[in-house]
Amino acid sequence: MSETPHIDIDYVANLARLDMTEEEKSKLGSQLDDILGYFDKLNSVDVEGVEPMAHAHRVANVWREGDQAGETFAPEILTGMAPDHRDNQVVVPKVVE
Amino acid sequence: MSDLHFKTITELAAMLAAGETTSVAITQAVIDRTAAVDAQVKAFLSSDPEDALSQAKASDERRAAGKSLGPLDGIPIGIKDTLAVKDQPLRCASKMLENYVSPFDATCITKLREAGAVIWGRLNMDEFAMGSSTENSAYQTTCNPWNLETIPGGSSGGSAAAMAAGEAIATLGTDTGGSIRQPAALCGVVGMKPTYGLISRYGLVAFASSLDQVGPFARTVEDAALLMEAMLSKDPLDSTSIAPQGETNYAAALKEKKGPWKLGVPREFFGEGIDPEVKANILKAIDWYKDQGCEIVDISLPHSELAVPVYYIVATAEASSNLARFDGVRYGHRSDEAKDAMSLFTKSRGEGFRR
Numbered sequence: 221m222s223e224t225p226h227i228d229i230d231y232v233a234n235l236a237r238l239d240m241t242e243e244e245k246s247k248l249g250s251q252l253d254d255i256l257g258y259f260d261k262l263n264s265v266d267v268e269g270v271e272p273m274a275h276a277h278r279v280a281n282v283w284r285e286g287d288q289a290g291e292t293f294a295p296e297i298l299t300g301m302a303p304d305h306r307d308n309q310v311v312v313p314k315v316v317e
Numbered sequence: 318m319s320d321l322h323f324k325t326i327t328e329l330a331a332m333l334a335a336g337e338t339t340s341v342a343i344t345q346a347v348i349d350r351t352a353a354v355d356a357q358v359k360a361f362l363s364s365d366p367e368d369a370l371s372q373a374k375a376s377d378e379r380r381a382a383g384k385s386l387g388p389l390d391g392i393p394i395g396i397k398d399t400l401a402v403k404d405q406p407l408r409c410a411s412k413m414l415e416n417y418v419s420p421f422d423a424t425c426i427t428k429l430r431e432a433g434a435v436i437w438g439r440l441n442m443d444e445f446a447m448g449s450s451t452e453n454s455a456y457q458t459t460c461n462p463w464n465l466e467t468i469p470g471g472s473s474g475g476s477a478a479a480m481a482a483g484e485a486i487a488t489l490g491t492d493t494g495g496s497i498r499q500p501a502a503l504c505g506v507v508g509m510k511p512t513y514g515l516i517s518r519y520g521l522v523a524f525a526s527s528l529d530q531v532g533p534f535a536r537t538v539e540d541a542a543l544l545m546e547a548m549l550s551k552d553p554l555d556s557t558s559i560a561p562q563g564e565t566n567y568a569a570a571l572k573e574k575k576g577p578w579k580l581g582v583p584r585e586f587f588g589e590g591i592d593p594e595v596k597a598n599i600l601k602a603i604d605w606y607k608d609q610g611c612e613i614v615d616i617s618l619p620h621s622e623l624a625v626p627v628y629y630i631v632a633t634a635e636a637s638s639n640l641a642r643f644d645g646v647r648y649g650h651r652s653d654e655a656k657d658a659m660s661l662f663t664k665s666r667g668e669g670f671r672r
Contacts, residue, residue, distance in 0.1 A: 236637065237644070237659065239667025255633060258626035265623060275527055277513050282556035297420050303651035310647055315658040 225256035321346035322483040326540040330388035340391025344373035347393045351484040359457045360479040364438035372435040390433025395485035397476050398439045401520035410454035411444045413650045413669030423520020425531050425548045432547040440475030446524045470500030476534050477504035488534040493525050494628045497532045507535045514559035517552035525635035542567035577610035585621035
């Protein structure tokens, strides 16, 4: 077993664009360390000769057979869900100075 | 007639066909039962009795006109708060989606409607289906109806508890890593996770997409079979859904008795951590099957101990991708303190995902 894995919770929270309290950081940080420990456990498994797979079932990529026009939602229904909207557009805080 | 709410789909379908009851009577019984017990059980996040009764009335009118849609026609079915039902709240038991109302039906809901079912209520769960106790709901903790001091399991705890308490005739849940099977076991009802792809995931709020499946809670295996038959579909809106293969007339197949069966008992499941009372009861159940003439075979699933590590890696990675859409922009919670792009994301998520 290698040394106890550790995750930098501030670094990860920043990447996830997620605000956390100190209490949450300490609780979730140690839980994430436990999950990292699982990688070690899996590393101990001999997978020599096992074909890599993306899913337990036989799944393959499905291509769309060309774009087909279908029933869709009126713009005001979708933009109407936004926390802030105007003239069928989503309003967000200013992002470019 | 006083306990319509505890009957099975099969029993009620026979009574409806014989004209001994109506969908309005069944739906009203479920509504009354929910009003009487849900302050204690807390299985429902919300419900819309008026809407349910109008669906029930439509069912009775179809039947009177000789146009019944089958055994589910007129049966009230409770829905986990992670499945989209048009014009009903869809909150995933999270503050992130506190004011969200779905503009469309999930495919499994469409299929149930085509079978005439009465779509009933929004059932509590762990937030975004992450948990195994229903204590991680942002709104309320559901209790196990058999003992209100205990958990119903989760994440589909509301769906399981509502069944055990007679607050629905059947319910839908979702299962990523046990979220139907475990609460069904803890509440003493039938629950199953179908084979991946059998039921469309369109309209299910994604948690870990390669594992998520919609499935039934019911009072009997036969009832679960009826729900499965109604929901099977190869759906163009879910490219991982598969065309039903082989025998899909499940309820009829159940009646052709093919037992006594050969039952495998994986020895790894009796290892470290099993509660002695649980173990004793499972051994008792094994004896019962033996008495029925079943052959019990000792088997080994040597990779069992790796299941949880694999699950935690796959589920957290996929959840991270799936929940990235909750950013305070197009729908869901937006923080009042959002002043720029960065704080829009960080503060909206910090407040929305926090209990």
